[in-house]
Amino acid sequence: MTPMRFEAEYGPVWDAFAEQLQQARQGKAVDGALLAVRYRRVCENLALAQSRAYPIHLVARLEAMAQEAHQLIYRRQDYGLGRLGRLLRVELPGAVRAQGRYVLLALLLFALPLAASFLLAWHGPDFALHLLDASQLRRYESMYADGKQALGRMRDADGDWYMFGFYIFNNIGIGFRCFGAGILAGVGSAFVVVYNGLLIGVVAGHLTRVGLGHNFWPFVATHSAFELTGVVLSGAAGLRVGLGWLAPGRMTRLEALRTAALAAVPLVYAAFFLLLVAAAFEAFWSPAAWIAAEVKYGVAALCWVLVPTWLLLLGRGGAHAS
Amino acid sequence: MAFLLDLLIRLGIDLGLALGLGAWGGLGSGLVLIGIFSVEWLYPIVFELRRGGATPGKRALGLRVVMDTGLPVTPAASFTRNLLRVADFLPLAYAFGIVAMLLNRECKRLGDLAAGTLVVHAAPVVLHDAPPPAAPLAPARALSAREQAAILSWAGRAKRLTPARFDELARLAAAALPPVQADEPRRDAAQRLLGVAQWLMGKRA
Numbered sequence: 001m002t003p004m005r006f007e008a009e010y011g012p013v014w015d016a017f018a019e020q021l022q023q024a025r026q027g028k029a030v031d032g033a034l035l036a037v038r039y040r041r042v043c044e045n046l047a048l049a050q051s052r053a054y055p056i057h058l059v060a061r062l063e064a065m066a067q068e069a070h071q072l073i074y075r076r077q078d079y080g081l082g083r084l085g086r087l088l089r090v091e092l093p094g095a096v097r098a099q100g101r102y103v104l105l106a107l108l109l110f111a112l113p114l115a116a117s118f119l120l121a122w123h124g125p126d127f128a129l130h131l132l133d134a135s136q137l138r139r140y141e142s143m144y145a146d147g148k149q150a151l152g153r154m155r156d157a158d159g160d161w162y163m164f165g166f167y168i169f170n171n172i173g174i175g176f177r178c179f180g181a182g183i184l185a186g187v188g189s190a191f192v193v194v195y196n197g198l199l200i201g202v203v204a205g206h207l208t209r210v211g212l213g214h215n216f217w218p219f220v221a222t223h224s225a226f227e228l229t230g231v232v233l234s235g236a237a238g239l240r241v242g243l244g245w246l247a248p249g250r251m252t253r254l255e256a257l258r259t260a261a262l263a264a265v266p267l268v269y270a271a272f273f274l275l276l277v278a279a280a281f282e283a284f285w286s287p288a289a290w291i292a293a294e295v296k297y298g299v300a301a302l303c304w305v306l307v308p309t310w311l312l313l314l315g316r317g318g319a320h321a322s
Numbered sequence: 323m324a325f326l327l328d329l330l331i332r333l334g335i336d337l338g339l340a341l342g343l344g345a346w347g348g349l350g351s352g353l354v355l356i357g358i359f360s361v362e363w364l365y366p367i368v369f370e371l372r373r374g375g376a377t378p379g380k381r382a383l384g385l386r387v388v389m390d391t392g393l394p395v396t397p398a399a400s401f402t403r404n405l406l407r408v409a410d411f412l413p414l415a416y417a418f419g420i421v422a423m424l425l426n427r428e429c430k431r432l433g434d435l436a437a438g439t440l441v442v443h444a445a446p447v448v449l450h451d452a453p454p455p456a457a458p459l460a461p462a463r464a465l466s467a468r469e470q471a472a473i474l475s476w477a478g479r480a481k482r483l484t485p486a487r488f489d490e491l492a493r494l495a496a497a498a499l500p501p502v503q504a505d506e507p508r509r510d511a512a513q514r515l516l517g518v519a520q521w522l523m524g525k526r527a
Contacts, residue, residue, distance in 0.1 A: 002524025053471040056450040057478050064446045075394045165355030180408025183432055261436040265398040
């Protein structure tokens with residue numbers, strides 16, 4: 001068959017296909033089944049044209065159409081609420097369990113410095129001053145001082161909404177950075193996790209020592225369930241990526257990096273979600289001085305049970321649990 | 323370049339948010355912070371997952387993000403490549419990203435390496451057109467597939483090559499031309515070779 005006959009025979013299909021693609025590009029609805037049929041025919045024609053060394057303008061035209069249709073047909077579209085629900089109920093907990101070793105590592109990197117610095121700062125005034133200077137400590141003391149309308153704030157004037165925005169901007173940003181820095185052999189994530197562990201431990205220990213624990217603990221008890229888990233998970237995601245290519249096993253390093261990143265992303269989603277919830281609690285619930293400490297502790301206990309339950313138990317039925 | 327454009331757009335949105343909502347007190351400034359957060363982290367992800375597969379800056383320059391396989395970019399890949407921007411930025415001014423781009427053939431930064439994505443030009447480069455019209459001329463002998471392809475792609479570049487170069491290339495293929503017949507109108511070698519190209523395309527009279 002000569003190129004001219006080839007074009008004369010199949011040209012109408014190509015034109016119709018190009019028109020359909022044009023409509024799709026403009027955002028109009030197109031008949032998917034018809035598009036798929038024509039797409040297959042165009043791919044077939046493209047393969048023939050290539051193997052028969054037909055003129056390049058012909059091959060290029062078919063290539064361009066096939067490429068555009070490829071992008072259109074294989075685009076992910078299931079961004080609905082159902083998909084989100086399945087992600088939260090099944091996929092995220094499953095992914096966290098699958099990366100259990102890294103989560104445990106991140107947890108240790110976070111909890112050990114936290115416990116150590118808490119005990120040291122609680123024990124005596126020296127240790128806190130090694131990590132923070134006196135003005136910073138005084139600022140923390142004023143945030144949790146007695147007789148304030150809203151706990152944990154620099155000034156009472158900052159509204160709940162402002163703090164909500166601030167916690168999202170700051171805390172989730174830190175979570176994302178913690179993951180991103182993990183590609184440097186995990187050092188970046190480890191640093192963020194250890195540093196935050198130390199800092200939180202020192203502040204908690206110091207405030208307890210100077211007798212402001214009755215303000216501090218009810219404030220942090222609830223949202224820490226989400227926030228600390230979120231920090232640990234984003235650290236685990238970063239470690240997964242960094243250690244993934246550092247110890248690639250039987251893959252090339254590049255392949256290992258890609259696999260690791262794919263495995264780590266669900267952890268980032270989970271951390272994102274947890275930090276979002278934490279920001280809401282930290283902005284609207286935790287600072288409310290009018291809620292009795294007992295109530296806050298009760299809610300906190302519930303949250304501390306819920307989060308591990310979510311991560312450890314939910315979605316165990318695998319594909320059926322939807 | 324696309325990055326600079328996006329940076330400008332993002333700054334513009336940030337500024338607009340700050341001016342528009344900043345006056346509303348606590349609620350407004352809270353929303354501004356959420357907006358800045360979204361623009362900083364989610365802006366590229368949201369735009370890359372939409373149909374165009376590109377942020378406005380990339381789209382303006384005809385670029386788009388695809389997977390290594392040519393498929394549209396997946397949510398996981400988009401998250402990865404955009405969150406790893408943090409590492410590309412280190413230690414300052416995207417130094418790691420630039421070094422990574424210089425070290426691999428596809429010019430990918432760390433985020434692209436990890437996500438398995440590729441930034442490509444969306445529109446194909448067109449170098450060839452249909453062969454220009456000419457009276458068909460049967461070649462002197464049966465041509466192999468490679469010879470046919472060579473003559474056809476030469477003819478396809480008629481508009482884009484300088485006439486001198488076009489003729490020069492035509493003379494290389496003179497062996498494929500049949501001897502001039504008595505009744506044939508006078509044409510130079512390039513025109514006769516275009517005739518052969520038309521004959522190969524399937525034109526007979």
